[in-house]
Amino acid sequence: MDPREKALIERVLAGDSTAFEPLVLPYRRPMLSLAYRIVQNAEDAKEIAQEALLRAFKYLRRCDLERSFRNWLYQILVNAARDHGRRRGLESSLRSADPLTESSPSPEAGPEAAHEAGEVRAQVLDCLDGVSPKEREVFLLRDIEEMGVAATAEALGLSQLSVRVHLSRARRKIKERMKQSYPHYFGSGR
Amino acid sequence: MNCRKASRFLALYVGDELGPRKERAVRAHLESCPRCRAEAEDYRVALERARMMTAAEAAPDWTDAEWRKMMASIVSTPVEKRPFRAFALKPALAAGAFCLVVLGTQAVIRHLLRTSEISTFPARQDEPLGRLFSALPAFDSASLAAVEKVAGLQDPAFPVLAFAKQDVPALTMITPESGLKIVWFFNENLELEE
Known part of the structure; x- marks a missing residue:
């Protein structure tokens, strides 16, 4: 674990609750993004990230200071998302999501770029719809968050073999769905 | 490696998640198989497109006011106290169990030593005293007093049953015909004392 994070955790555990905000501030956006990608709904994502925080x-006392704090946070987040999914019914949540209206492209980008970004996102989310919730979690952590296989396994409570x-x-x-729906991505003649 | 087997590994090959041996085998197959090479390329394109999503999207965020309010609410929650760890009591339990075993063993040994002392008494079973001893279910001071009373051995000078009151191991032998008495004393190592 990062020494700075370790020191902050020790401060919180010693009773200094003001040390919690600097501890989690670097993960504010990443946590919210991951929650958003899992549930595909901005409001639900905020709710899940808040619950995870x-x-x-x-339960900060349970955090193993020898392990990665980020992985521990992501593990909590994924569990909170699963609980949320069980409460609300993940399927209905996925169906109700509209990627084009949900995503809000950055204000610096022009309207064309924003439209294009929204389109790409809508297409990939469309492809993600075909995968199971567990496959989606693994794919998001490994391929989108670019976590290692071991870290993904740790965060999801799975074995490395299961992650693979x-x-x-x-x-x-995803590849098959993408090829079927958007063949132009894959070059001509294939 | 044939195409069917290679195809099973391509999804992990493009992410460098295969072990070195499988990776070498897949790479060697791809060099000679354009169809599988194209499939591997498709995987790469699909992954690249998926990653574009993260670059293109603007995920939601809390406003600063929302964040501050949320943090204030979170840190006002009590932190879980140190969880009860049952295994922390294990050394104490183990020490207690060890003491009980030692005390129990000691008590059993003492009991066995006492009963063996009685059984070494050489009185004949047809003698009144011998019958009394053989009828005793267990050795204790009350039954000993009863034996002494019945046998008329109240005189403290009469040492027939003295061995039973001693704190050191001793063996007393009496010849009923002549009344000859021999007492052997033993030290703590059960060695005969001079």
């Missing part, structure tokens, strides 16, 4: 503060199996399936499904 609350659990992180409450889910990852392989997710990539295959």
Whole structure:
């Protein structure tokens, strides 16, 4: 674990709750983005990320100082997302999501770039719809968040072998769906 | 490696998640198989497109006011207290169990030594005292007093049963015919004392 994070955790555990905000501030956007990619709904993502931060503060004593704090946070986030999915019904949440209206491209980008970004996102989310929730989690952590296989396994509570199996399936499904729906991405004649 | 087998590994090959041996085998197959090479390329394109999503998207965020309010709410929650760890009591439990085993063993040994002392008493079973001893279910001071009373051995000078009251191991032998008495005393190592 990063020495700075370790020191902040020790301060929080010693009773200095003001040390919690600097501890989690670097993960504010990444956590929200990951939650958003899992549930594909901005409001739900905020709710899940907030719940994850609350659990992180409450159970900070359980955090292993020898392990990555980021992985521990992501593990809590994924669990919070799963709980949320169970409460609301993940399928209905996915169906109700509209990637084009949900995503809000950065204001610096022009309207054309924003439109293009929204389109790309809509297409990839369309492809992600074909994969199972677990495959989606593995794919998001490994391929989008670019976490290692071991870190992904740790965050999701899976074995590394299981991560590889889910990852392989997710990539295959995404590739096939993408090829079927958007053949122009894959060059001419294929 | 044939195409079917290579195809199973391509999804992991493009992400460098295969072990060195499988990776070498897949790479060697791709060099000689244009169809599998094209499929590997498709995987790369699909992954690249998926990663574009993260670059292109603007994920939601809290406003600063929302964030501050949320943080204030979170840090006002009590932190979980140190969880109860049952295994922390294990050394104490183990020490307690060890003491009980030692005390129990000591008690059993003492009991066995006492009963063996009685059994070494050489009185004949047809003698009144011998019958009394053989009828005793267990050795204790109350039954000893009863034996002494019945046998008329109240005189403290009469040492027939003295061995039973001693704190050191001793063996007393009496010849009923002549009344000859021999007492052997043992030290703590059960060695005969001079």
